[in-house]
Amino acid sequence: MNEGAADPGLYDFRPYRDRARIEWPNGKAVAVWVSPNLEFYEIDPPANPQRKSWPRPHPDVVGYGHRDYANRVGHWRMAEVMEKHGFKGSVSLSVALCQHHPEVVADANDRGWEFFSHGIYNTRYSYGMDEAQERAIIEDSIRTVREATGQTIKGWLAPALTHTPRTLDLIAEYGMTYTCDLYHDDQPAPVHVKSGRLVSMPYSIEVNDHYGFFVYNMSPREYAETLIRQYDRLAAEGESNGTVMCIPLHSYLIGQPHRIGPFEEVLRHIAADGRAWITRSGDIADHFLANGYDAVAADASRYAKADA
Template identity: 55%
Template sequence: MKTDPGYYDYWPYHDRPKITWPNGAKVAFWVAPNIEFYELDPPANPHRKAWPGPYPSIAGYGIRDYGNRVGHMRQMKLLEKYGIRGSISLSTALCDHHPEIIELCKERDWEFFSHGIYNTRYTYGMSAEQEREMIRDSIETIYKHTGQKCAGYLAPALSHSDDTIDLFAEVGTELFGDDAGFYTCDLFHDDQPTPIHTRSGKKFVSIPYSLEMNDTIAYVVNKVEPRQYGKMIKANFDRLLEEGAESGTIMCIPTHNYQVSCPHRMKAFEEALEYITGHSDVWVTTGREIASHFIENQYDTAVADIAAKQGGMKK
């Protein structure tokens, strides 16, 4: 019986080697807009229903379509106002369904990372080979439509399997070498980058992608009001900024263009963005840039420190 996921070792938050961000920043700040495509009538998955009610789920589909028609434009304009380049958690089928969105994001130099093909087709029940092909398809689609070598992965609808990380690392290497497939957003366990075990031995990291700051979790699961969500974002940032004075931290806001971009929710979100970007000691960046910086500058030191601490605990 497994007692933990096995992707990483226990590594106490205190007394780690200091993480330094560019220009002495205390916090690496990134926004991850989930730009997704939900099929009205997807293939049935025996492990999970795509829609809570019977087909056709016009209400569920409609608000998500609103996100791609209206909400994306509203959020993109807001992020641009505060100098934030989005790191898109992309349902890659969007490249075919809404290529105009892809072009707008390319023009603004946003990052594209894989969130599977459709957010209504899950990893649950797939064989390893089926999942490998889904990951390969998504990476190749991103490259075809954007020219970017996909660096990161978030499983569609968070339907992560025991093979996901290894498959993503391997497929990225097969297609593009070490320029692709080197970070995951699927683990949610830290406020700093974490070295991750892969069977290929590839340098691979987990980058904090906060479910607590995720607008869907806030609004749908925890029933938080917009004003309170804005306060939560600021409080989260304040704490990470304080701790970042000792060693660099990461703050991520995962968004959905059919959640935070609704008119009545935008003001609180904008006030939070204005507050965060108003600090001079914040690195406003992308998921790929965070992962690359850590791998290039601190990965080996982190691995050595983890090994030393594990050895000390075993004595």
């Protein structure tokens, strides 16, 4: 039998039953965090030989203009609705936005939102990078966000979800405490890295608005109903062992006039339910590192011994 490439061993296997218990503050069942992707897309970026930035020949005015709606209109509409219902954003940030549209970054910072890095531009990919190039992007992200907001980033979501085999080790080496790049669970868990402690933060592909509208072709109402079903199930399961719900957003999508109303109903539903710890990703990571990390790591060793 051809076994293929070896399992990289990024995290331990733990069945979704009989796990060490995770508890959230004030007895809440599910930690809910909203992740607006505040991004900058170049209209005619340098070509990466492994992936084209735009489906049409460059410059793709349609793709660029659609996404630029986020920074000119969509962000403000989305942010006001979130603020109205008590949701602080955890921003997946294209850090070049700090120079291109500092007003957007300043608005999010003034609202008490957290920032983590989504690379420099969302039109430049990690494919083919050497270690020096990847380190330069991480260092640029830390420096630029600190200068623009006063915050030191704790987390990472790779640009356009593109990675190298060394990405997780490097962000842990630079002191980050969580990654949003593993999509494999509804609870946080330790990631195996060469140094430091790194948490896998649940970040959903399934209820990401990009997938909802571009991949699954949902209507605004269908997407809102999907988010409510996601929340209700995770809250019910979280009553016995704390879960995490992430709502990843792009304001050029969710901030459109015809979509924002159903989305506001989702926020109203979650805020009124009473089982949600409405928080930010870094706060979830901090709480888990202080209160759950060691127990979960020890719990995972049970299954490692069983498989030995």
